[in-house]
Amino acid sequence: MSNGSFPPESGRRGGTLAIVLAALIPACCVAFWLLSSSPGGSKDDDADGGGSGSTAPSASSPSSSPSATASPSSGKPLQGKVVVIDPGHNPHNRDHPSQIARLVDIGTNEKECDTTGTATNSGYAEASFTLDVARRVRTALEARGATVRFTQDGDRPYGPCVDERAEIGNTAHADAVVSVHADGAAAGQRGFHVILPKSVRGGGADTSAITAPSRLLGERLRSRFAKATGSEPAQYIGDGSGLDVRGDLGGLNLSTVPKVFIECGNMRDPQDAAELTDAAWRERAGRGIAQGITDFLNE
Numbered sequence: 001m002s003n004g005s006f007p008p009e010s011g012r013r014g015g016t017l018a019i020v021l022a023a024l025i026p027a028c029c030v031a032f033w034l035l036s037s038s039p040g041g042s043k044d045d046d047a048d049g050g051g052s053g054s055t056a057p058s059a060s061s062p063s064s065s066p067s068a069t070a071s072p073s074s075g076k077p078l079q080g081k082v083v084v085i086d087p088g089h090n091p092h093n094r095d096h097p098s099q100i101a102r103l104v105d106i107g108t109n110e111k112e113c114d115t116t117g118t119a120t121n122s123g124y125a126e127a128s129f130t131l132d133v134a135r136r137v138r139t140a141l142e143a144r145g146a147t148v149r150f151t152q153d154g155d156r157p158y159g160p161c162v163d164e165r166a167e168i169g170n171t172a173h174a175d176a177v178v179s180v181h182a183d184g185a186a187a188g189q190r191g192f193h194v195i196l197p198k199s200v201r202g203g204g205a206d207t208s209a210i211t212a213p214s215r216l217l218g219e220r221l222r223s224r225f226a227k228a229t230g231s232e233p234a235q236y237i238g239d240g241s242g243l244d245v246r247g248d249l250g251g252l253n254l255s256t257v258p259k260v261f262i263e264c265g266n267m268r269d270p271q272d273a274a275e276l277t278d279a280a281w282r283e284r285a286g287r288g289i290a291q292g293i294t295d296f297l298n299e
Contacts (some may be wrong), residue, residue, distance in 0.1 A: 106203020
């Protein structure tokens with residue numbers, strides 16, 4: 001050790017360093033604050049949506065946009081599907097008795113072009129009922145993305161005839177066709193039923209390819225219609241199953257695409273008629289039919 005000069009020199013250097021650091025640290029803090037709060041910093045945060053530099057937000061981040069990964073048809077389960085709705089009869093048929101009485105070929109034999117349909121005791125026509133329900137079905141299906149076509153919308157003088165009704169669905173290459181009706185059975189006979197095509201082959205009729213998918217369509221309709229309306233399957237036809245198979249209807253015999261009829265209730269029964277003439281009930285009926293079609297097309 002040499003006359004004690006080293007310790008004081010070291011202390012002076014340490015003191016000087018401490019003073020310099022004390023001056024620099026506040027300055028650095030101020031500079032960092034200015035940089036981090038600059039306009040350029042906030043734009044970068046907005047650009048990536050998460051304020052985390054170049055790291056993209058995770059899939060579970062609340063800032064992730066659902067539309068960024070959604071398909072164009074998101075929320076449209078029937079996008080690309082074609083549905084033909086066939087409102088039974090025509091409100092103007094009664095004004096053209098000779099035209100609707102002429103016989104047309106239904107494949108296995110001949111039958112009248114069309115009929116006027118039935119009516120309630122108070123005069124509410126089946127043709128008015130079918131158009132009203134069909135339009136409600138169309139609204140529901142179009143909201144789900146389907147292309148919906150009618151065989152008639154009250155815009156024809158009469159008809160179309162049953163053979164043309166079938167051809168409309170065939171030409172449209174429909175994924176499903178539903179003909180909307182109401183029955184005219186005796187009073188006291190209540191409920192709805194769905195008519196399925198029988199397997200027939202003869203003349204221009206060949207339903208062998210559509211009987212199975214048509215049954216599936218009918219089963220889906222039966223389930224959804226009952227749930228939506230609270231109605232029971234008819235006990236006077238189809239053994240109470242709500243399904244009836246027929247081979248005498250041109251609209252089914254001549255169809256080459258899945259098709260069924262639905263008889264929504266009995267217009268000649270006072271209790272059923274009270275429902276059929278109620279707009280709120282018809283709205284539920286329309287939703288039930290639309291849901292049955294949707295279930296079938298989403299199989």
